Ligand SMILES: Nc1ncnc2c1ncn2[C@@H]1O[C@H](COP(=O)(O)OP(=O)(O)OP(=O)(O)O)[C@@H](O)[C@H]1O
């Protein structure tokens with residue numbers, strides 16, 4: 114259970130979030146959507162205490178991240194797997210070592226067990242044979258998937274996905290969507306998926322939160338996104354649908370036109 | 372909400388202060404702010420390094436990192452330090468011989484000047500400058516890239532103490548390996564000094580050694596050693612600070628790298644003077 | 652073959668430590684591997700001796716100073732020395748501090764005892780030669796006298812220089828300079844005459860003493876020779892200085908005569924009683940200067956400290 118209470122955040126003069134409140138319920142899959150630059154990644158970083166809100170609080174399992182000691186915060190963070198938008202792979206290590214990294218530090222697994230676990234994670238993201246390669250030798254989409262494998266390797270209770278399917282072909286996107294569903298189903302993972310990709314939203318999400326103008330303009334079940342009272346969300350959804358229906362292949366990274 | 376409470380961060384938090392604690396707060400006029408910037412930077416630096424050392428109890432987790440850094444900072448720097456030391460030793464001998472070219476001054480004096488100069492000052496400062504460029508820039512670029520590509524965030528999110536993990540091994544490696552490089556620098560510098568004297572026909576090796584021995588004081592290498600420890604700390608800690616608090620993409624990494632090298636050199640000079648004034 | 656990081660780092664650090672240790676011992680002039688033993692010596696004055704300085708016997712290095720300590724009770728300097736096993740230091744050997752401190756050449760010099768005596772046991776304390784009374788006097792007085800001679804010379808030279816300058820400037824206050832100079836000259840002559848006698852006496856003493864001095868210690872007699880040579884040089888210089896001074900005063904006399912003849916004002920001024928006062932004070936100043944030299948000759952003639960060693 115993650116509770117976001119009235120957080121505001123600005124960088125210098127730029128107000129990114131103002132008075133945002135949000136609940137992420139146990140075991141659910143919440144999609145956060147919104148235009149590029151609306152503050153989705155900033156909101157996500159607040160959920161793991163990487164950013165501290167100017168005002169407001171974030172509670173993870175009833176513990177306030179803003180007031181927790183650093184030790185406490187680190188303990189709480191171990192419950193999270195985070196897929197960063199840019200992957201954030203350690204480029205001094207091979208893909209294998211990247212995935213094995215948290216296992217080596219925070220699990221009691223033997224080397225052999227770590228090896229099987231890493232291989233399993235790589236299999237899950239359809240990258241069985243890139244373990245030996247360095248991140249710089251991978252394509253953007255492959256990097257993202259290795260990062261995803263790393264985020265799930267510790268079997269965390271919460272997984273935050275920052276645009277898991279951006280830069281991927283539709284087929285791999287579907288694999289990733291299935292993976293997110295599978296993790297949630299089998300391990301009862303609570304998932305927060307940040308995405309632009311409405312297809313992904315419809316595939317994965319139980320609930321949707323729409324971030325617009327520094328605030329969550331609409332939060333509700335995924336079934337209701339098509340007929341909601343928010344004109345901004347409507348236009349966002351329409352733009353995506355237009356794209357999905359478009360015969361030319363499009364990348365989910367392309368932004369809906371404002 | 373006032374400006375103070377805005378910049379205040381509880382000890383455990385604010386792991387990414389460049390992202391989290393913006394340097395400009397609207398409440399103060401810009402001039403005052405830019406005047407206060409060095410103090411803020413110093414405080415931020417001190418807190419960072421303090422937290423790096425505070426995480427020492429977890430060190431068994433990071434000790435493999437320490438050896439990697441020791442090899443990169445120390446052993447990999449041996450050739451360039453030796454090269455610089457060789458040239459400075461040779462130049463110092465030639466120039467001292469040239470300046471003392473009078474029949475009244477015994478040739479051994481050249482040895483008595485060159486050897487302590489290298490042990491006291493030249494060996495360690497030349498090595499320090501070389502390392503500010505080689506090690507300082509490298510660390511700043513490395514950490515800066517990790518910062519802008521969110522790798523530091525990734526470490527934090529895994530539950531690792533990124534400061535302990537990244538900074539402590541580098542600073543410790545610097546503090547331990549710089550003295551080793553200082554020894555290399557002295558041996559190579561004095562060795563080439565002797566060699567240059569002999570080959571260039573200025574003075575024989577035994578004259579050089581007699582002069583060097585006559586005025587040898589344990590204090591000379593001791594002060595050189597202290598300087599090398601200080602320089603090791605300065606170069607690595609400043610580079611870690613600049614790299615860890617990089618902001619703004621590739622340009623930011625470039626800025627951090629430059630500043631790390633330049634600031635290290637400046638503070639090497641300052642520390643050099645301070646040690647000399649305090650201990651001589 | 653790939654070595655682990657730990658191995659590389661460990662090897663590098665150990666190498667550096669060993670190299671630093673060997674290097675420092677090397678520069679400290681301490682025998683690295685030869686076995687050594689310890690001897691002690693006590694001195695009144697360490698004269699700038701510090702650890703690491705060599706210990707020499709008949710001018711050959713036989714060890715090095717390990718530690719120099721001031722004994723708080725006896726107020727003597729206790730010196731610990733590490734000696735090489737090779738050379739024999741027989742019983743009855745005596746140690747002294749030799750060399751010139753200002754040039755960093757201070758060392759312990761051991762005068763070996765009778766050849767047939769057994770080797771000194773490790774940990775023994777070497778005796779120090781006690782200075783005969785005439786020698787002691789010499790030690791005390793030589794630098795003072797030499798410095799006096801030197802200072803007189805210096806004074807003379809300075810005066811001459813300024814005099815020459817003034818003489819070249821006809822519009823200067825020649826009257827005063829002349830008067831002061833004249834006073835000085837007489838005074839100087841008196842002083843140097845007096846001291847010349849003393850110096851000569853001293854020199855004779857010196858020469859007589861130097862005979863037994865030579866037997867007394869081989870190495871230090873060299874230093875004494877140097878001291879005597881220096882004294883002689885000083886005296887020579889003094890004489891030369893006085894000669895040129897006489898020359899100058901001759902010139903001065905002519906000028907003064909001319910002055911007396913040429914100008915009534917100048918003549919009157921030359922008879923001015925105030926002149927005498929000034930003259931007197933100049934003489935007094937010269938005296939204070941000389942006293943100062945006498946009190947602290949070391950300050951003015953440091954290189955003669957080698958005589959002190961005895
Ligand atoms: N560290 C920072 N310093 C200053 N401004 C920042 C920082 N991080 C984000 N911002 C600003 O906050 C705003 C929101 O950024 P954020 O990364 O959250 O967008 P986003 O919704 O994730 O967009 P995208 O879909 O393109 O990833 C942007 O305008 C950005 O310029």
Ligand SMILES: [Mg+2]
Pocket residue numbers: 153154155198275
């Ligand atoms: Mg984003």
